[in-house]
Amino acid sequence: MGVTIHDVARAAGVSVASASRALSGRRKVTPEVAARVTRAAAELGYQPNAVAKALRDQTTGTVGMVVPGIGNPFFTTMVEAVEHQLQETGRDLLLCASQYTPEIEARRLNTLLARRVDGLIISPCDFEASAPAVLNAARQVPLVQVDRYIEGGGADWVGVDDDAALAQAVDHVVAGGARSIVFVSSRLMNSSARLRLAGFQLATARAGVASETPLLGEFTLDWGFEAGRRLLADGALPDAVVCGNDEIAVGLLRALRLGGVQVPEEVSVVGFDDVGHATMCDPPLTTVRQPVEEMAAEVVRLLGQARVGDPRPARRLAIAPRLVVRETSRPVTAGMGIVAGDGREEEEVA
Secondary structure, three states: OOOHHHHHHHHHHOOOOHHHHHOOOOOOOOOEEEHHHHHHHHHHHOOOHHHHHHHHOOOOEEEEEEOOOOHHHHHHHHHHHHHHHHHOOEEEEEEEEEEOOOHHHHHHHHHHOOOOOOEEEOOOOOOOOOOHHHHHHHHOOOOOEOOOOHHHHHHHEEOOOOHHHHHHHHHHHHHHHEEEEEEEEEEOOHHHHHHHHHHHEEEEEEEOEOOOOOOOOOOOOHHHHHHHHHHHOOOOOOOOOEOOOOOHHHHHHHHHHOOOOOOOOEEEEEOOOOOOOOOOOOOOOEEEEHHHHHHHHHHHHHHHHOOHHHHHEEEEEEEEOOOOOOOOOOOOOOOOOOOOOOOOOEEOOO
């Protein structure tokens, strides 16, 4: 049998009630009693009963998070940022990966709900198929979506302003002389893929440059490499390639390098995220930086405001990105380099 609160009280020379108050912090005790109880608990190795505390307080001090996969550096970075923000509020993170599969995602959500988490943070893996499980979870605990969201809203969302991000990328390569641009990204199974393709098409139309047929596969290194091989096989290379994330861009750069193509002299390449390999690849990658720390702070803030059954419309908070120019894009004339945005846009969705 483990150490109990009675053992701590006996060692500290106080009543069980005083020991409980000192350790819970819910009611004040004298500094002397608090010090004696804390010292006795540490010496005895006392661990509070988390289950009993959860039943008593109707809270577990935990938040569940579900992301498509932790192999993607963006999600790894986002998880770390969210965990840091939660630690600031004294809460712990329970992490699950959906493996990009709606059925697994639904099971992960049910598992976290069974653990009685105080709230949920999710990046849904599928724009449509994820909706039933996400909406079901949102009816039970506060829930905020990050990076990706489900069709029809249903819960608050925090992400990057994809239109601004793709505008910065396209305007930059156009300023460097590009007149034909290919977009390489993911199939349109999630909101990020859809928004980034739409943002790219809007940006190229506004810039008056040729938008070639997009190459859509996965947000992975392997797909970037395969897309690069396809571009090489087509013969006539575009002036620039804008990628849906950095993983794609790094894979594409490898394919171009193996094909004898000079970057950026022959083809400019721009990524999206600025995490993971962006600074380590050869040459270092020009990319659009997602403000991960700010996004995480807003997710935790909105989670604290979310209420089950709240009749207000769901909020979408799109945070401005920033283009980071490195060595995979052609130099531009003075005043036409980094296009940086500050601030954020928030809208309500039904």
